[in-house]
Amino acid sequence: MASAMRSVLSRGYATASAVKAPIQLNSLTGTYATSTYLAALKKSPKDLESLAKDIEAFDKKIKEDAKVSAFIQNPTLSASERTKALSSVVPSGSSPILLNLLTVLSENGRLSSAPKVFADFGSLISAYRGELEVVVTSAEPLDNKALNRIDKALQGTEIAKGKTLKVVNRVNPSVIGGLLVDFGDKSIDLSASSKVNRFNTALTRE
Numbered sequence: 001m002a003s004a005m006r007s008v009l010s011r012g013y014a015t016a017s018a019v020k021a022p023i024q025l026n027s028l029t030g031t032y033a034t035s036t037y038l039a040a041l042k043k044s045p046k047d048l049e050s051l052a053k054d055i056e057a058f059d060k061k062i063k064e065d066a067k068v069s070a071f072i073q074n075p076t077l078s079a080s081e082r083t084k085a086l087s088s089v090v091p092s093g094s095s096p097i098l099l100n101l102l103t104v105l106s107e108n109g110r111l112s113s114a115p116k117v118f119a120d121f122g123s124l125i126s127a128y129r130g131e132l133e134v135v136v137t138s139a140e141p142l143d144n145k146a147l148n149r150i151d152k153a154l155q156g157t158e159i160a161k162g163k164t165l166k167v168v169n170r171v172n173p174s175v176i177g178g179l180l181v182d183f184g185d186k187s188i189d190l191s192a193s194s195k196v197n198r199f200n201t202a203l204t205r206e
Contacts, residue, residue, distance in 0.1 A: 022127035033120035137180040
């Protein structure tokens with residue numbers, strides 16, 4: 001993980017001691033995200049916000065453009081082929097830090113992890129902005145109406161007081177019926193699989 005952080009930071013943007021991340025992410029994708037966050041914030045808060053917009057736009061492009069998604073996920077391309085193609089895939093005018101991040105991921109054979117790195121970066125930027133990120137995991141994408149209902153339901157809770165809620169939908173096909181809702185240090189499992197697990201646990205106690 002340390003080498004992943006050095007790879008991004010060593011491209012001339014920041015040193016780890018110069019700035020600090022608002023939250024600690026211990027996964028490998030979290031390390032890449034943290035390195036990227038530090039690199040942008042070292043330059044300026046404006047650069048960080050600009051990078052956040054570029055990452056959000058490119059993440060959306062991966063989800064909506066089948067060709068870009070196929071390129072990101074293609075395991076048959078060599079590292080040199082991926083790196084060469086990145087400059088044409090990343091929109092012109094994007095933050096150079098975004099291209100640097102994708103290049104490092106490509107060189108390390110982890111370009112397919114880009115969406116997860118972007119999600120972790122989203123958690124960092126939300127914490128930086130003082131937002132409370134609410135991650136709603138479902139088997140299929142939720143529409144805005146459903147997400148707005150969740151937002152409204154959480155607005156009146158104690159943990160949301162004085163904070164701006166940011167509801168993020170993540171898709172995980174293994175979530176059978178219902179939702180997983182994570183916010184702050186709380187996690188609510190509303191999935192059918194959770195109910196089945198509780199039932200099975202109860203049976204083993206008989």
